Amino acid sequence: MLALYLPVAAIILGISVLQVANGILVTVLPIALTEAGYSIQAFSAVATAHSLSFLLGCVLSTRIIGAVGHIRAFAAYAAATSVTALSFTIAPDPALWMALRLITGFCSAGLFTVAESWLNEMTPNAHRGRVFSVYTIVQKVALVGGQFVLLFTGGPVVLGLFMIASAFYSMSLIPVAMNRATTPSIAAIRTLPLRQLYRIAPAAVIGCVSSGLINSAVASIGPIWGLQTGLSVGLAGAIPAMAQVGNLLAQWPLGRLSDRIDRRQVMLASSVVTILVSLTLGLLRPESDWLLAVLFGLWGAASISTYGICVAHANDFAPRGTAVALSSSLLLCWGVGACMGPLIASAVMGSIGPDGLFLYGAAIATVTAIFTAWRMTRRPARPAEEREPFVNRPATSPIASELAARREAGE
Structure with missing residues (x-):
C-alpha cells in the first residue's frame, strides 16, 4: 500500500511546492511595480500576459508533454519558471515583466498538466475521491501560504522574495524527478464548439466567463487597491490570500448544498453575496483590519x-461521453475572462479611482445574477437523484477534468 501511494504523494508534494512560488509572485509583483511608480494600467498588462499564456499553455502543453515525456517536460518547465522568477530582479519594468509573465503562465499550465495527468494515471480507482480531495486542498493551502508572504515578513518587497520563489520552483522538481512510477501516455485535450457548449448549460458558460472576469481582476489588482486605499504593504499583499481562505472554507459546503437544490440557486446566491460585499468594499472602505479580512473571506x-459549481451544473446536463470535453471547454471560458478582467478593471479604476475595482466586480456579478435568475425560469433543474455528486474541479489544467470524471466513476 505504501509503494502504491508514495508516487502519488510525490506528485502532490511537487505541485504544492510549486504553488507556494506561484503565491509569492502573485502577491509580490503588483506591490513591487506599484512601489516603483508605475500605473495600475501597466500592471494590468502584466497580469493579462500571464493569463493569456496560461490559456495557451492549457491548449498546447499536452502536445509538448507527449513529444518529450512527463519528467523532461516538468524539468524544463520548472527550470524556466525558476530562471524567470530570478529575472524579475533585473528591473521593475512593465515590458520586461510582461515577457516574463508570458513564460511563467505557459510553464505553469504545463506543470499542472504534467502533475494532473500523472495523478490521473497512478491513482487507484477505489481511492480517487480521497486522492483528488487531498490534492485540491493541499495545493490550495500551499498557494495561500505563498500569498501571505508579505504579511509574514511585514513588507516591503525585497529582492530576496524573488529568490525564494525561484528556489521553490526549483524544489518542485525534486519529488517529481525522484518518482520511479511509469510515465503515462497523454492525449490532446478535447473541447466542444462554443455553440454546443452554450446549448448544454448557458448559465454555466456565463458563470465561468464572469468568474474569470472578476476573480482575475481582484487577485491581480487587489493588492494595488489596498495600497491606494491606505493599507499597509503586508495587509495589501494578503488580500488574495484572504479571499482564497474564504474559498477554501466554503467551496465544499456550497458544493454539497448544490447537490441538494438547484445549483443555479447557489450560483445566484453567490452572485448576490459578491455584489453586496463588493459594494461594501468599494463604497464604504471599512477601516478595521479584521472586518476587511472577514469581507475578503x-x-x-x-x-x-x-x-466549481458552474462546472458541476454543466456536467448535470452533459450528454454521455462529453463530460471531460465540457469541463475543459469551461476552463477555457474561464481563461478568456481571466485575460480580459485585469484590463477592464484597471480602465474603470483609471476613470473613477480605486473604488472602481469592486464596483466593476459588482457590475459583472449583477449581470451574472440576472442571467442566472432568467435561466432558472427557462429550464427546470436536473433532479437531485440524477446528478453526480459535486466535485471541486480546480482551474489548473484540462487534465483536472479527466481526473475528476474518473474519480466519479471510481466511486
Whole structure:
C-alpha cells in the first residue's frame, strides 16, 4: 500500500511546492511595480500576459508533454519558471515583466498538466475521491501560504522574495524527478464548439466567463487597491490570500448544498453575496483590519467558489461521453475572462479611482445574477437523484477534468 501511494504523494508534494512560488509572485509583483511608480494600467498588462499564456499553455502543453515525456517536460518547465522568477530582479519594468509573465503562465499550465495527468494515471480507482480531495486542498493551502508572504515578513518587497520563489520552483522538481512510477501516455485535450457548449448549460458558460472576469481582476489588482486605499504593504499583499481562505472554507459546503437544490440557486446566491460585499468594499472602505479580512473571506467564498459549481451544473446536463470535453471547454471560458478582467478593471479604476475595482466586480456579478435568475425560469433543474455528486474541479489544467470524471466513476 505504501509503494502504491508514495508516487502519488510525490506528485502532490511537487505541485504544492510549486504553488507556494506561484503565491509569492502573485502577491509580490503588483506591490513591487506599484512601489516603483508605475500605473495600475501597466500592471494590468502584466497580469493579462500571464493569463493569456496560461490559456495557451492549457491548449498546447499536452502536445509538448507527449513529444518529450512527463519528467523532461516538468524539468524544463520548472527550470524556466525558476530562471524567470530570478529575472524579475533585473528591473521593475512593465515590458520586461510582461515577457516574463508570458513564460511563467505557459510553464505553469504545463506543470499542472504534467502533475494532473500523472495523478490521473497512478491513482487507484477505489481511492480517487480521497486522492483528488487531498490534492485540491493541499495545493490550495500551499498557494495561500505563498500569498501571505508579505504579511509574514511585514513588507516591503525585497529582492530576496524573488529568490525564494525561484528556489521553490526549483524544489518542485525534486519529488517529481525522484518518482520511479511509469510515465503515462497523454492525449490532446478535447473541447466542444462554443455553440454546443452554450446549448448544454448557458448559465454555466456565463458563470465561468464572469468568474474569470472578476476573480482575475481582484487577485491581480487587489493588492494595488489596498495600497491606494491606505493599507499597509503586508495587509495589501494578503488580500488574495484572504479571499482564497474564504474559498477554501466554503467551496465544499456550497458544493454539497448544490447537490441538494438547484445549483443555479447557489450560483445566484453567490452572485448576490459578491455584489453586496463588493459594494461594501468599494463604497464604504471599512477601516478595521479584521472586518476587511472577514469581507475578503466572504468575497472569496462567494466569487471564487462559483467556478466549481458552474462546472458541476454543466456536467448535470452533459450528454454521455462529453463530460471531460465540457469541463475543459469551461476552463477555457474561464481563461478568456481571466485575460480580459485585469484590463477592464484597471480602465474603470483609471476613470473613477480605486473604488472602481469592486464596483466593476459588482457590475459583472449583477449581470451574472440576472442571467442566472432568467435561466432558472427557462429550464427546470436536473433532479437531485440524477446528478453526480459535486466535485471541486480546480482551474489548473484540462487534465483536472479527466481526473475528476474518473474519480466519479471510481466511486
